[in-house]
Amino acid sequence: MTTTPNKAAAPSVDAPVAEAPAKPAPSAPPKTERPYSPGLEGVIAAETAVGYVDGANGRLLYRGYPIGQLVEKGTYGRVAELLWTGEWRKSAKLVPAPVPDPVMCALHELPRHTHPMDALRTAVSVWGAWRRPHWPPTVDQARELTAFAPSALAAFHRLRQGLEPVAPNPKLSLAGGFLQQLTGVDPDPANARALDAYFIVGAEHGLNASTFTCRVIISTRSDLASAICGAIGALKGPLHGGAPAEVVSQLHEIGSPDHAERWVREAIERGDRIMGFGHRVYRAYDPRAAALRKVAEGMSDMAEWLDVAVKVEDVVLRVFGELKPDRVIKTNVEYYAAAVLQGVGLPPDLFPPTFALARMAGWGAHAIEQASADKLIRPDARYVGPAEMDVPALGH
Numbered sequence: 007m008t009t010t011p012n013k014a015a016a017p018s019v020d021a022p023v024a025e026a027p028a029k030p031a032p033s034a035p036p037k038t039e040r041p042y043s044p045g046l047e048g049v050i051a052a053e054t055a056v057g058y059v060d061g062a063n064g065r066l067l068y069r070g071y072p073i074g075q076l077v078e079k080g081t082y083g084r085v086a087e088l089l090w091t092g093e094w095r096k097s098a099k100l101v102p103a104p105v106p107d108p109v110m111c112a113l114h115e116l117p118r119h120t121h122p123m124d125a126l127r128t129a130v131s132v133w134g135a136w137r138r139p140h141w142p143p144t145v146d147q148a149r150e151l152t153a154f155a156p157s158a159l160a161a162f163h164r165l166r167q168g169l170e171p172v173a174p175n176p177k178l179s180l181a182g183g184f185l186q187q188l189t190g191v192d193p194d195p196a197n198a199r200a201l202d203a204y205f206i207v208g209a210e211h212g213l214n215a216s217t218f219t220c221r222v223i224i225s226t227r228s229d230l231a232s233a234i235c236g237a238i239g240a241l242k243g244p245l246h247g248g249a250p251a252e253v254v255s256q257l258h259e260i261g262s263p264d265h266a267e268r269w270v271r272e273a274i275e276r277g278d279r280i281m282g283f284g285h286r287v288y289r290a291y292d293p294r295a296a297a298l299r300k301v302a303e304g305m306s307d308m309a310e311w312l313d314v315a316v317k318v319e320d321v322v323l324r325v326f327g328e329l330k331p332d333r334v335i336k337t338n339v340e341y342y343a344a345a346v347l348q349g350v351g352l353p354p355d356l357f358p359p360t361f362a363l364a365r366m367a368g369w370g371a372h373a374i375e376q377a378s379a380d381k382l383i384r385p386d387a388r389y390v391g392p393a394e395m396d397v398p399a400l401g402h
């Protein structure tokens with residue numbers, strides 16, 4: 007229920023002051039007893055069986071299974087099916103699908119300077135216009151979207167370099183097929199496996215900003231393509247999915263671990279955000295960061311970069327402990343995501359849309375779950391504007 011402020015008459019600009027009857031002072035809007043939580047922090051806005059983020063203990067479960075075990079024992083295809091259907095099946099797999107013609111035409115039309123995140127959002131939008139997925143969203147819709155999205159992003163990356171897109175190799179995994187379509191050659195299996203692990207880690211994370219956006223759109227009985235377009239828009243922001251690219255430039259700016267202490271202190275004192283650190287929910291080490299650090303440690307090309315990253319991380323955590331003792335700020339997933347994504351050869355501006363490719367699984371699962379709850383998400387706002395008053399006459 008929306009609260010209405012009391013009506014209070016405002017002075018008329020037309021009436022002579024002497025003739026105006028005494029007016030009551032404008033009354034303040036009534037105070038509501040309901041609590042207000044800026045940024046919806048701590049507010050429970052949905053029930054979900056998809057994933058569990060245990061911020062206090064640094065645990066992340068997908069349908070009950072710990073993320074570390076899923077990375078060790080799973081593939082992205084199997085994990086995506088688990089998220090969508092709740093079933094853990096050996097036979098479950100996802101292979102890269104070709105880019106549908108209407109989507110490819112749209113990608114050809116985009117200016118080369120288009121940000122790849124915008125290109126991916128456009129690809130999903132055109133897919134929606136072409137396929138017209140109906141509400142409620144289905145597993146088949148989620149599968150189709152998730153399977154062609156990496157091909158569309160890879161096609162755009164080639165087009166912006168003046169290269170022709172390449173057809174996907176259906177014998178590869180979704181992550182491997184993405185690398186193959188970026189470069190035109192079958193990827194090194196170790197790189198394909200590392201990117202597959204990144205996809206697993208990025209697949210789902212509770213009611214984060216982009217997943218919430220997706221659920222809000224589905225709650226209006228809108229379609230999956232619209233919901234995913236909205237989610238990509240939310241993920242684009244530097245406080246959400248834009249962080250790993252900035253981790254790379256941050257480490258580049260710091261240069262050597264010897265400069266880290268001064269750089270970090272000055273940045274925090276200026277009020278800057280250190281990318282790859284802090285999280286709304288985790289007060290313990292982000293388990294996704296731990297899983298990706300392990301993956302990055304297995305990538306021989308990243309050894310030198312990782313050495314600097316680990317030393318800088320130690321300094322950042324120590325300085326945070328000193329300068330922000332009231333807030334537990336730990337390393338988040340994006341810090342080591344930057345290592346893995348660089349290690350497989352992606353340029354930094356492909357980091358956010360690659361995160362979106364991984365998160366397609368979680369978005370789809372939440373969309374399906376939200377539709378089955380079928381409850382419009384429509385919170386309330388606390389009104390802090392002026393009390394009701396008459397519109398002043400403006401004269402002629």
Ligand code: ACO
Pocket residue numbers: 045244245246247249274278279280281282283284285286287330333335338339340
């Ligand atoms: N660098 C510097 N200060 C930080 C950081 C950081 N990375 N994270 C939190 N803080 C400080 C804030 O300045 C604030 O301090 P103050 O109370 O003295 O003003 C306090 O901690 C609380 O910060 P909020 O922004 O209110 O906390 P919130 O829970 O909303 O922030 C967020 C979460 C946005 C992720 C934040 O930690 C951040 O900006 N991190 C850097 C960006 C980043 O790495 N994003 C990726 C997150 S993971 C993901 O989305 C997949």
